[in-house]
Amino acid sequence: MNTADKLLLFLKTHTEQWISGEVISQRLQISRTAVSKHVQNLKQKGYTIESATKKGYYFKQVSHLLLPEEIRYRLATENLGQKEISYFTETDSTNTQATLLAMRGAAEGTLVIAESQTKGKGRKGRSWLSPSVQGIYCSLILRAPFSPNQAPLITLLAAVAITETLLEVTGLPVQIKWPNDILLNGKKIAGILTEMSTEVDRIDYIIVGLGLNVATSSAAIPAEFRSKATSLLLSTGKIFSRVLLVQKYLQWFEHYYYDACQQGFEKIRTRWKELSAITGMYIKVEAFNHVYAGYVIDIDTDGSLLLRNGSGDTEKVLSGDIIHAVRRNTGKNIQ
Ligand code: BTN
Helix, strand or coil: CCHHHHHHHHHHCCCCCEECHHHHHHHHCCCHHHHHHHHHHHHHCCCEEEEECCCEEEEEECCCCCCHHHHHCCCCCCCCCCCCEEEECCECCHHHHHHHHHHCCCCCCCEEEECCECCCECHHHCECCCCCCCEEEEEEEECCCCCHHHHHHHHHHHHHHHHHHHHHHHCCCEEEECCCEEEECCEEEEEEEEEEEECCCCEEEEEEEEEEECCCCHHHCCHHHCCCECCHHHHHCCCCCHHHHHHHHHHHHHHHHHHHHHHCCHHHHHHHHHHECCCCCEEEEECCCCEEEEEEEEECCCCCEEEECCCCCEEEECCCEEEEEECCCCCCECC
């Protein structure tokens, strides 16, 4: 642990009291000038620390930013987020940055995270709105021991992990819309973008990008998307800790990922079906050059969607966008 981290830890474990610069300098074996310099740096990073002559320092509040030291503090994972966290105040896209790191050999579990993105990527060449400090924009690097055709299952895994996270932290009735949308009351609150590089029969690296609207204001959402998108703040009026959400997401992700590495994807498929907003619904899916229509009966072992069409046949949909979804009896729309 470097001196800055030691000072931060010391202050965090001595809250609700004044501590003199003298005491800190003795405990950390650094000069009082160094203490003052490190405290200034912490303040610049968004920590609220009061200073007064004769009294010393008073630690009031942690930073609201997604700083690596905050994410790592009491992070209950074995690997994900424990080694490298690459943090940006602003970047083009965390998926792009994660790809660059992966190409240079970054280890599995590396996390790239940003306060804002200028070229946030969504599925199918769409863009992902990334207003500063209002959301979570992050990408994980995995070196998954799977074959390339199992990659869609990693997207399902990420969808299950973020849904579990939101259920645990917020208690809100979030659901998954195949393949990668997370909905709250029928509106999109999060999305996942998985990109990979493969060898002939194995994945070299896979980048799992997550965008979650936490405190996104309605002003930040273009008018044409307001009926389709939401954030935790817009839906509840509450501010949720982004650091806690990232920590829990890494924990849930690791839990399911290790399970998949050892036992396969069955547990994830089962949980995905429980959390799915479309199980049993009549849907239409726009695929590359075809529109599929039918009742959702299952998710296949490779992550594709299984529909029962009007003739009673089972159709397999590998990828696409759900353009219509209604409940069997009520005719109630989900979006
Ligand atoms: C979608 O629903 O279309 C997927 C959206 C994924 C957005 C995230 S934000 C972090 C990561 N970096 C990107 O450029 N995209 C993903």
